[in-house]
Amino acid sequence: MKNKDFPPLEISSEMIEAAHLSRAWPFQEARKLVKRYQYDRYPDEVIFETGYGPSGLPHIGTFCEVTRTSMIVNAFRLLTEDKVAVRLICFSDDMDGMRKVPDNIPNKHVIEKHLGKPLTQVPDPFGMGYKSFAHHNNAQLRSFLDHFGFSYEFASATEYYTSGRFDHILKVAAQKYQEIMDVILPTLGAERQETYSPFLPISPKSGQILYVPMKKVDAESGTITFDDEDGEEVTLPITGGHVKMQWKPDFGMRWAALGIDFEMYGKDHEINGKVYDKICCILGGNAPEHFVFELFLDEKGEKISKSKGNGLSIEEWLTYALPESLSLFMYQKPRTAKRLYFDVIPRQVDDYFQHLSVVHGVETIAKLENPTWHIHAGNPPIISMPISFSMLLNLVSASNASEKKTLWRFISKYDASATPQNNPKLDEMVGYAIRYFEDFVKPHQQFRRPTARERVALEDLAERLSIMPPHSKSQDLQTEVYSVGKDHGFQRLREWFEALYQILLGQNQGPRFGSFVAILGPEKTVKMIKEALRI
Known part of the structure; x- marks a missing residue:
């Protein structure tokens, strides 16, 4: 190479x-x-x-x-x-x-x-x-x-x-046999010290790798002598694959x-x-x-093991997210033990595109400290991602989409310039979002009924959204959502937004609601609110 x-x-x-x-x-x-x-x-x-x-x-x-x-x-x-x-x-x-x-x-x-x-x-x-x-x-x-x-x-x-x-280095190991033993033996228990050898012969009879003591190590001839499994004394060359270390x-x-x-x-x-x-x-x-x-x-806080197959496999991650998001997970905090399970994926995807959006046009030192410089070997691409992965997941939930074309109808209304053809990465994200939602979000959704105060507030929100222009800006929509919360006595607006997420999306957290309405559309949002109020 x-x-x-x-x-x-x-x-x-x-x-x-x-x-x-x-x-x-x-x-x-x-x-x-x-x-x-x-x-x-x-x-x-x-x-x-x-x-x-x-x-x-x-x-x-x-x-x-x-x-x-x-x-x-x-x-x-x-x-x-x-x-x-x-x-x-x-x-x-x-x-x-x-x-x-x-x-x-x-x-x-x-x-x-x-x-x-x-x-x-x-x-x-x-x-x-x-x-x-x-x-x-x-x-x-x-x-x-x-x-x-x-x-x-x-x-x-x-x-x-x-x-x-x-072969050459194995012969050197035979010459330095005692020096190697002097390093290894103090790391072993007393019982293991009695049988330990740095050389592991492969039995010429059974093909098994033998953990047996050496009766003789002949550095000059490059051989070892030991007792095979049946007790017969055997001498083998340490070269040619007859012995491993x-x-x-x-x-x-x-x-x-x-x-x-x-x-x-x-x-x-x-x-x-x-x-x-x-x-x-x-x-x-x-x-x-x-x-x-x-x-x-893994999700239980246990070490990931090849033999157990616990944790998250490479294939599983790539089923639900871009390869670059996995590379970002590897880049971040390598000296910190990290839980590697399905619920870390959405954040990694969104963080990847956030880092990518700022890597170009910054000072050189900042560029070299941006994870995407390392992920892309010094050549991070220029990609426009108008919608976050987390938002796509909520959009799947609200639209009950099972096909890409359903989500693209909403995306195209929000950003007329975006198409599957000119933004293939976004198209990939749409597919990932549908799969991730079906397998990991939908099974855990828990919708709750609104309280009396929340019901009145939601009815008011639906009425206000119904008279807003179809292409209202997300900030204007967000302001309206804030106003409804304040007008109906939510002292902590966080409680109002939690109610929206729990009642409309079946989860405790969610997107910036104004942006969500802008993508889904006021009309579709009003329909979703009315359906929730009929529960």
Whole structure:
């Protein structure tokens, strides 16, 4: 992969100066790499890496790592004027052992008898013709990375081990065996220390990955000796894919072998981060720079897990919202644990377009601190979005729309210049809004009856709206709604608006009501009020 494979960047002296001053976290992380080589020449390539464990389907945490790392890559490219070669490797740990059957896969019986084998030796339970469970999951990973347009290089642990690409570093590990043990053993309990080895042989009889102590490690011949499952003593070469490394030393081994300069990981790895670094250095490498991010939580506040399939999947998010809104969620507050569930989607969509609306025409430093600069690799598009996603959801509710054309009739009355043809993003939003409303808003709507005072106020509002011009401005409509609330004794106007939302929309919160009426139209709003009063 060469720099030309990454999206082109706008580079100028002003942009470079702003990049060195920007407080945006991708620039802060990228400056670590600039500082790393401030007294030395840059290597032929600066290599970024993300890791993926295909023991389950790719989940949103995997997308998170690739998205955030890509943002840092582009920040680094601007800081170095794109004169330093960069690579982004997405590494799949597909030689790891299959430890348990995931909850969210079909045909569990297909893989139950293969537990303990490398993931690339476990059959594909999806029946889609892939060579293994790992091959299926790797394909899914690459598919969604390609869908988002990431520039990356895919790497398979199985291929690297079996092809001999790790052979040299494994021989070094044999030579440094005791040094590695001295780093790892203090992190283990007494019982585990008795059986631990950084090398995991693959049984030539059963194909299982064996967690057994070493009887002998021969650095000169590059072999290990151990007892197989049946008790027979076996000697295997550590090269050629006969042996893999335990997960803790595997991190450091890989960084040393590939010359990794940067890898981020979740907070669950933070406690072992120094262990990975020490092993990398023992094996002759230079420990990479890191960024530790907080983990995502599901709707119950529990950590998202590939095997459980809890939380929100990439496919689910993309069913209800633009890909860019997911990228925004990844950009925001990476060091804060965030609840990742369906109810966060509307806010992310609207925030994305809000950021996009102000990124152009601002000072350079502000542009580089705008999330959309990072989401779009320095080239945020110009898109007009006259209606928010939240407003579209309320419009679906009020119009009972199940098809795009129904919503477009209201949108066209509100903004005659907007059409599905000249604003395809808005058309996409309309489709997302209909799906999201049907699945997540409608099932939870709870309409209530108006109180006596609220009924009188609603009747007055309907009468006032009925005599207002069809194309009244949203501010004029909002003023009228305010006036009705004040005239009917709502000391706190918030109570009046809550009543409107609960009685007319079946929810506790809602849009700016004047804007809502402007889009729906006074006549249709009056009809909606009268229907609510008949309940």
